[in-house]
Amino acid sequence: MSSLVWVELEAGSPDHNLREIRRCHDFRGIHCAVLKANAYGHGVREMRSLVTEAQWLAVNSLDEGLELRALGECRPVLLLGHVDLARLAEARKAQIRLLVYNRETLRAVASLPAFNLSLRLHLHLETGTWRQGVLPEDAPGFAGEIINTPGVELEGISTHFANIEDTLDHDYAGMQLEIFERVCGELSAAGIDPPVKHTACTAAAILFGKTHFNMLRTGIGVYGLWPSRETRLSAETAGIPIPELKPVMTWKTRVVQIKKVPRGSYIGYGCSYRTTRPTVMAVLPVGYADGYRRAAGNVGWVLLKGMRAPVLGRVCMNLIMVDATDIPDICLEEEAILMGESGDERISAELIASWCGTINYEIVTGVSPLLPRIIVKEDP
Numbered sequence: 001m002s003s004l005v006w007v008e009l010e011a012g013s014p015d016h017n018l019r020e021i022r023r024c025h026d027f028r029g030i031h032c033a034v035l036k037a038n039a040y041g042h043g044v045r046e047m048r049s050l051v052t053e054a055q056w057l058a059v060n061s062l063d064e065g066l067e068l069r070a071l072g073e074c075r076p077v078l079l080l081g082h083v084d085l086a087r088l089a090e091a092r093k094a095q096i097r098l099l100v101y102n103r104e105t106l107r108a109v110a111s112l113p114a115f116n117l118s119l120r121l122h123l124h125l126e127t128g129t130w131r132q133g134v135l136p137e138d139a140p141g142f143a144g145e146i147i148n149t150p151g152v153e154l155e156g157i158s159t160h161f162a163n164i165e166d167t168l169d170h171d172y173a174g175m176q177l178e179i180f181e182r183v184c185g186e187l188s189a190a191g192i193d194p195p196v197k198h199t200a201c202t203a204a205a206i207l208f209g210k211t212h213f214n215m216l217r218t219g220i221g222v223y224g225l226w227p228s229r230e231t232r233l234s235a236e237t238a239g240i241p242i243p244e245l246k247p248v249m250t251w252k253t254r255v256v257q258i259k260k261v262p263r264g265s266y267i268g269y270g271c272s273y274r275t276t277r278p279t280v281m282a283v284l285p286v287g288y289a290d291g292y293r294r295a296a297g298n299v300g301w302v303l304l305k306g307m308r309a310p311v312l313g314r315v316c317m318n319l320i321m322v323d324a325t326d327i328p329d330i331c332l333e334e335e336a337i338l339m340g341e342s343g344d345e346r347i348s349a350e351l352i353a354s355w356c357g358t359i360n361y362e363i364v365t366g367v368s369p370l371l372p373r374i375i376v377k378e379d380p
Contacts, residue, residue: 003372004285005253009042011377013224013246014050020243021221025209032078034219036060041364042223042249043373048073051222058217062087065096088112092119097155099124101132110149121146122156125183127176129162139183143192156196157184165203165227168234177211203227206243207234223248225349225360249364250340254333257283267321268313273298282324284336287316291367292338295356302336306343
């Protein structure tokens with residue numbers, strides 16, 4: 001390994017996590033792995049090859065979908081975000097499925113030149129998250145417009161839960177599910193029955209089998225991360241089989257300098273830390289430009305030889321300094337763990353998020369896409 005900062009991905013963990021999520025309610029349908037945001041920071045190129053048990057993949061933008069096709073991906077790809085009206089022909093040519101919620105999109109599709117393959121659309125229903133989505137009262141008319149638009153197929157219907165992972169009270173999610181089921185019933189009564197129905201994010205997939213329908217659409221759990229502590233507690237309280245999720249990502253760097261710092265020295269920008277003893281300091285070539293959050297300064301730690309080395313001073317753009325005084329025999333280019341396990345110690349995405357006042361999603365998606373991603377196999 002020649003890079004000074006890199007990410008390692010455990011090869012068997014993504015498919016293991018998919019199996020564990022399905023095991024909660026013995027799901028047997030389609031599993032769609034969400035690879036948006038550079039596969040939650042893990043790397044699209046690498047992750048697509050590791051989620052072999054996912055029958056579908058999902059992305060947020062057309063460029064992400066086209067990247068998958070350029071990599072040779074042949075599985076169905078569902079695009080969750082908006083597509084520029086001027087680029088709908090590209091989506092159709094690449095056979096990328098689209099969530100739709102704007103009539104302007106339908107009109108733009110109808111005006112496209114004839115093509116030998118249909119564009120598959122999924123009506124996205126607004127049930128209370130108040131982001132993208134068709135209002136429930138407008139859904140029957142909207143669905144009718146889709147099926148009457150030349151060159152398209154109404155393949156699916158979906159929604160997204162607003163408050164299923166951050167709470168122990170799931171009444172709001174239950175209300176959303178009721179709206180979804182009611183609208184599906186209204187469509188069915190009108191002779192409209194999209195074959196693919198999907199509502200279940202990771203938290204819903206783990207907690208509520210009734211949200212599964214015939215496709216799971218899971219993101220954070222694929223990467224071995226729990227959506228929240230509340231999700232796990234809800235599962236334990238309900239007696240649901242607890243999935244054994246294995247984190248996929250380990251984030252590493254190397255020591256690029258070791259120096260002895262006198263007692264009373266100020267470390268880094270702003271003089272925010274002052275040594276209280278003679279200190280052995282290790283400099284690591286990672287900073288906020290790489291995704292190591294500035295809020296971790298003077299709060300977090302890294303692992304050197306399986307021991308905690310506290311971050312001293314502010315996180316710089318490309319550097320952090322850590323206290324290695326109590327760690328014996330540190331040498332130049334010693335491996336340091338920013339996120340992952342070493343010995344009996346572990347730095348999780350959740351722990352880093354607690355240092356920074358955020359969530360694990362933001363930590364992993366913030367890891368710079370410029371860093372190399374290396375696929376590694378578990379040591380037997």
